[in-house]
Amino acid sequence: MRPAKRSELRPTAQNMGAFDLHLTDLEFEGLLAFLRSQQRIGRAWIFDSRRSGRRRPKDVVKHADIDVAVELVDVPEADTLLAMFDVRFAANDFFVHGYPQYGLSTTEGQAGFVQIEFPGKEGPTVAAFITADGATLIFERAGLLPG
Numbered sequence: 001m002r003p004a005k006r007s008e009l010r011p012t013a014q015n016m017g018a019f020d021l022h023l024t025d026l027e028f029e030g031l032l033a034f035l036r037s038q039q040r041i042g043r044a045w046i047f048d049s050r051r052s053g054r055r056r057p058k059d060v061v062k063h064a065d066i067d068v069a070v071e072l073v074d075v076p077e078a079d080t081l082l083a084m085f086d087v088r089f090a091a092n093d094f095f096v097h098g099y100p101q102y103g104l105s106t107t108e109g110q111a112g113f114v115q116i117e118f119p120g121k122e123g124p125t126v127a128a129f130i131t132a133d134g135a136t137l138i139f140e141r142a143g144l145l146p147g
Contacts, residue, residue, distance in 0.1 A: 021046050021136060023066065027112060028138075030102025031068065034094045034114075035139040040083050042073035045135035065113040066104070069130055072118065073141065084118050091116055 021028065023046075035044050047067050075083040091114060092106040104112040119127035 021138075022064075024103075026102055027066070027104060030095065030099060030104050031066070031114070032139060033099065033102070034091060034104075035070070037094065038087060038090060040072050040075055040087060041070045041139070042141045043071040043137065044139040045069045045130065045137050047130045047135035063109065063111045063113060065108070065115045067115050067117060068138075069117045069119050069126060069135060072121070080121055084121060088116055 023031075031044075031046075035041050045068070047069055070087065072080065072083055072087075088106070095102060095104040095106055095112075095114065102112075104114050106114060108115070117126040119130055
């Protein structure tokens with residue numbers, strides 16, 4: 001028996017404000033609003049199916065998540081795990097309690113589920129996947145720009 005395949009990703013032509021990613025403009029606006037609100041986040045990328053428009057077949061059919069890789073800045077190495085927890089907790093507070101109008105969630109399996117990953121901090125898997133499959137930079141804090 002082959003795994004179920006689901007392809008409800010939006011066509012990029014409908015999402016001109018979202019860098020041709022498979023997101024609605026409102027979802028993209030919500031992601032940017034959250035990223036701007038977090039001073040510990042220096043850069044962020046969208047990767048996986050929302051970037052490519054392709055989903056891998058899965059055994060359990062569920063909504064496509066939104067994979068966001070973030071780079072932390074100004075966080076001492078000893079505080080990295082706590083900072084990662086804080087960012088994920090802040091996402092829940094932001095999307096679920098603060099701004100539900102963006103239609104984003106922090107609960108796996110729900111529509112608009114935002115999965116935040118920390119390349120280089122949670123093992124090599126995420127960083128290797130981003131490098132192999134590519135990622136789209138969607139956010140860079142102004143102070144990090146060269147020059």
